[in-house]
Amino acid sequence: MTRAFIALVSKDLKLFFTDRRAVVLSLVAPIAIGSFFGYIFNGDGDRTEIGRVQVLVVDEDRSPISQDLVAQLKADAALEVTLATPVEAREAVRRAQAAVAVELPPRFGADAAGAFFGGRARKKAEVRLLYDPSRATEASMVQGILVGHVMQSVSKEMFTGPTGRAAIGDALTQLERDTTMRPDERGALQDLLRGAGRWNDTSRAAGSGGAGGGLTIPFDVKKEAMTSRRGVPYNGYAHSFAGMGVQFVLFMAIEMGLGLLLQQRDGLWRRLRAAPLSRGVLLGARSVSTALQSLFILFFMFLFARVVFGVRVDGSLAGFIGIAVAFSLMTASFGLLIAGLGRTPEGTRALSIVATLVLVMLGGAWVPTFVFPQWLQKLTVVVPTRWAVDGLDATTWRGLGFSSVAWPIVFLLGTAMICGSLAVARFRWDAD
Amino acid sequence: MYDINGLTKRYGNVVAADGVSFRADEGEAIGLLGPNGAGKTTTVSMIAGLLRPDAGEVLIAGRPLCGDTDPIKREIGLVTQDIALVADLSALDNLLFFAALYDLDRPTARRAAADALDLVGLADRARHKVRTFSGGMKRRLNLAAALLHDPRILLLDEPIVGVDPQSRNAIFDNLETLKRRGKTLLYTTHYMEEAERLCDRVVIIDHGKVIADDTLQGLYRLLPASNLLSIELEDREGRVDLEQLRALPPVKTVEFANGALRIGVSDLAAATPFVLQWLVDHGHRYRHAVTERADLETVFLSLTGRTLRDR
Incomplete structure (x- = not known):
């Protein structure tokens, strides 16, 4: 029985490796797609051009404040700023050539300066943000950046520029006329404005800008990517190769299942069945050979990713191997289940491809599951492909230990057992 | 076994x-x-x-x-x-x-x-x-x-x-x-x-x-005759007295179709000269004659009324 089992597995492997074109294709396709997804999902984590948002800026004001604001926006590393006319800006956003356009209308600077010290009574300056609704996230990001730069530009002008000097004088005049304010409050505010005016005069006389940076956001954000260890950047290829590996290994399972259905129609299957072999040996050997082919594909992909993109198994190597083996076995038994439930190869192909794509999609193989809505994230914890993708992520770029993948391995093996048992029970042996 | x-x-x-x-x-x-x-x-x-x-x-x-x-x-x-x-x-x-x-x-x-x-x-x-x-x-x-x-x-x-x-x-x-x-x-x-x-x-x-x-x-x-004697007549209308032919001692079966006689016999060696002479004696000229051995096809036809391959 053992000799027969080994012969069956060897035969399948020999056939797999004999067809060199098929082997190359089964490796090239997932590697190519994995590389593509890895690149667009932040690649090796060092590139910044991916995060730069294209912004068109329309400056109809041409005031010192608006010009300083444009200069600050241009200097921002997160933005790629181009000046445009109002018409150009609208057309470009409508045609998806830019995600966001910022319009600074006439009197933007004057209104902003007036409102800075003028309280609620003064009309606020208005900034129009035109955005592509399919890229609302980028619009929110630009809005946040814009607030910081507007505060900095306006405050800078208030404390150092002629517009600020005029605004302070205007505010003091308004204050003199204001009869609603208590005298002590009015006096305190007048002192504050006169102090700001003196600071403005001093700064202009010195020609340095003084505190001249203007008001700034009073904190700096220190970002730290929580990868395997401090200083190791996130490598997007690790996730994309895990996802594409899972997807293509599942496709291999479909082929295996359909192959079994097709084999039932030919003489070879009759000859195999005529030998004194149990059903477990016949199907088990097929599962093992498929699992070995799957493992080969997964390991080759990650070897490629290691050499070309620097993807490392920074966590438990045993966990990585455990996930790969368990998922390969689960995949093979999934293929058996396809053969067990299917009636004809033709009818089964479309159904099994849909089932596989759903498994792949919900498993986070295309995009990480954290972008899913919360309810979907909770739902997908029962999807085996997610255990595989999360497990591979955990042992590669997250750098986690074996304990983090122990349960996923158990679940994958359990699923393999269930699928395998169902397949053996449902397989149509009496094919004549 | x-x-x-x-x-x-x-x-x-x-x-x-x-x-x-x-x-x-x-x-x-x-x-x-x-x-x-x-x-x-x-x-x-x-x-x-x-x-x-x-x-x-x-x-x-x-x-x-x-x-x-x-x-x-x-x-x-x-x-x-x-x-x-x-x-x-x-x-x-x-x-x-x-x-x-x-x-x-x-x-x-x-x-x-x-x-x-x-x-x-x-x-x-x-x-x-x-x-x-x-x-x-x-x-x-x-x-x-x-x-x-x-x-x-x-x-x-x-x-x-x-x-x-x-x-x-x-x-x-x-x-x-x-x-x-x-x-x-x-x-x-x-x-x-x-x-x-x-x-x-x-x-x-x-x-x-x-x-x-x-x-x-x-x-x-199981067959009535183990051999067949097929004779193609010059006179395709064939006014052969089939009953008289069938009554001959070595003859087991007689069919006539498309100007040819198909005569089932048990002893081919004895029956062939006997049948040919009978035809000449009764004024029938023949173009050629062939003999066939009854086979499993004939057996199947005899048992089912159908041929093996015409299905």
Whole structure:
């Protein structure tokens, strides 16, 4: 029985490796797609051009404040700023050539300066943000950046520029006329404005800008990517190769299942069945050979990713191997289940491809599951492909230990057992 | 060597095998003859253990065949109707693979493969991929693959379908060799020439039922005449007195169609001059005359009213 089992597995492997074109294709396709997804999902984590948002800026004001604001926006590393006319800006956003356009209308600077010290009574300056609704996230990001730069530009002008000097004088005049304010409050505010005016005069006389940076956001954000260890950047290829590996290994399972259905129609299957072999040996050997082919594909992909993109198994190597083996076995038994439930190869192909794509999609193989809505994230914890993708992520770029993948391995093996048992029970042996 | 008792298999309302029974002694060659769809392959599948019968049993050397792993299956070699080979492996690798399924160790498997390749005349192509073989060569290798574990029973399910005459003769030579070596053969076909050449006994099956089971001689005895004398007359209208002709002592049957007489006779040597002289004496001139031996086709026609191949 053992000799027969080994012969069956060897035969399948020999056939797999004999067809060199098929082997190359089964490796090239997932590697190519994995590389593509890895690149667009932040690649090796060092590139910044991916995060730069294209912004068109329309400056109809041409005031010192608006010009300083444009200069600050241009200097921002997160933005790629181009000046445009109002018409150009609208057309470009409508045609998806830019995600966001910022319009600074006439009197933007004057209104902003007036409102800075003028309280609620003064009309606020208005900034129009035109955005592509399919890229609302980028619009929110630009809005946040814009607030910081507007505060900095306006405050800078208030404390150092002629517009600020005029605004302070205007505010003091308004204050003199204001009869609603208590005298002590009015006096305190007048002192504050006169102090700001003196600071403005001093700064202009010195020609340095003084505190001249203007008001700034009073904190700096220190970002730290929580990868395997401090200083190791996130490598997007690790996730994309895990996802594409899972997807293509599942496709291999479909082929295996359909192959079994097709084999039932030919003489070879009759000859195999005529030998004194149990059903477990016949199907088990097929599962093992498929699992070995799957493992080969997964390991080759990650070897490629290691050499070309620097993807490392920074966590438990045993966990990585455990996930790969368990998922390969689960995949093979999934293929058996396809053969067990299917009636004809033709009818089964479309159904099994849909089932596989759903498994792949919900498993986070295309995009990480954290972008899913919360309810979907909770739902997908029962999807085996997610255990595989999360497990591979955990042992590669997250750098986690074996304990983090122990349960996923158990679940994958359990699923393999269930699928395998169902397949053996449902397989149509009496094919004549 | 084997006993088939009342094998029945139904697919819904269709009865593929209906109480099929026959037996074979060691070294005997049985022909299972019937038209397409008669139930031959279903019967062979049940004997080989591929198909579970709804009723009946298969006894191999007196023991019932039970389950997939029954060691008694080692006594059976199956030559399938379809080519059962791995096209991308060499002939030798195919045979080593099939030998391993019967748990033959490597040296034994190599010896068995070499013997089988010698028998079917493919020793010089052992290392060639099956994909490169002609149809006839594949058929020969298909036979070799069933011999590796030295089975005592060979089930041959239409093993020469679509084969050129040269390869067919080669395979028949192989089968005759195997028969001489004492193998028990069950040969299914709807070509009576094949059964007549190889088989000691013929089981005729139709609509899943055995309608005859006898030696060739026994089956021919079922016919009213063992030979046919066909005579084409110059006068195609033929005003032959068929009743008078039928009354002649050596004549068993008489038919007239398309200007030709078909006369069934038992003793061809005695009847031929007698009939020809009778025609001359009664003013009938003939263009030519041929004799035919009654065959299994005739037997099948006689038993069912249909021909074997016109289905």
